[in-house]
Amino acid sequence: MARITAGVATSHVPAIGAALDQGKAAEPYWAPVFAGYEASKAWIAAEKPDVVILVYNDHASAFSLELIPTFAIGCAAQFAPADEGWGPRPVPVVQGHPELAWHIAQSLILDEFDMTIVNRMDVDHGLTVPLSLMFGQPAEWPVKVIPLAVNVVQYPPPTGNRCFNLGRAIRRAVESFPEDLKVVVFGTGGMSHQLQGPRAGLINRAFDTAFLDRLVADPKGQAQVPHIDYVREAGSEAIELVMWLVMRGALDETVREVCRFYHVPASNTAVGHLILENPAP
Incomplete structure (x- = not known):
């Protein structure tokens, strides 16, 4: 059967993709x-996952204020990089895994999660930047990807608890798929940042560090944190962190922390990153 072996959490700052695409990765600002x-x-080159389920939010590329699904799963065979106003990123087309994606969609809907099934969707920096950070700049992505978009743009977004339980349901779905596949779940977005208004540029290192600690050791407790705490303490865009709870819900209760990285600033945000492994069976 298919199995989830690990989870990756990472920010998906668009300027990171631009720095890579424009050959600026070695510049003093970006090198760290x-x-x-x-x-x-x-680590991921050694892990060699067959499929990545990548949880991210769309930034008005595939969706708009005319159509805002709370949870949407990409079931297509391919997903092209989106044109976000300055042309698509020069990265490979994302190859999907329709068989597993449809299986997950069916399982989640019968598990009473109302998923939007998407058969054609361009994917923006929310999905491609995490792939670039983890896989570099290959000619082709070395893994199949199932995009799972979460609305954290238009109020009301799903609660952290709903996201955590979605992760649990994703695990049940994956483990009921008969093919022998190694699956890694990515949760992306965050960390603390606000892009507009009087608090633009807000960074709260203490909040970010506490979130990383609780995501590892007390995810059920973190899942109970209300939206307003994220917004008040870490800025309006920090609500993206509920997507990390989807990843955490898909893992064992006790996990092994492989690595942790935190850096300020990248553009006007804090960059956070974790890799968590399930114990070996």
Whole structure:
């Protein structure tokens, strides 16, 4: 059967993708960011997952204020990089895994999660930047990817508890798929940041560090934190962190922390990153 072996959490700052695409990764400002992912790239090259379920939020590329699904799963065979206003990122087309994606969609809907099934969808920096951070700049992505988009843009987003329980349901779905596949779940977005208003540029290191600690050791407790705490303490865009709870819900209660990275600033945000492994069976 298919199995989830590990989870990856990472920020998906668009400027990180631009720095890579424009050959600026070695510049003094950006070099510390990319250095923080070198061990992670070695880890995932050794892990060799067959499929990544990548939880992210769309930034008005595939969806708009006219259509806002709370949870949407990409079931297509391919997903092209989106044009976010300055042309698509020069990265490979994302290859999907329709068989597993449809199986997950069916399982989640019968598990009483109302998923939007998407058969055609361009994917923006929310999905491609995490792939670049973990896999570098290959000619083709070395893994199949199932995009899972969460609405954290238009109020009301799903609660942290709903996201955590979605992760649990995803695990049940994966483990009922008969093919022998190694699956890694990515939770992306965050950490503390606000892009507009009087608090633009807000960074709360203490909040971010506490979140990382609780995600590892007390995810059920973190799942009970209300939306307003994220917004008040870490900025309006910090609500993206509920997507990390989808990843955490898909893992064992007790996990092994493989690596942790935190850096300020990258653009006007804090970059956070974790790799968590399930204990070997």
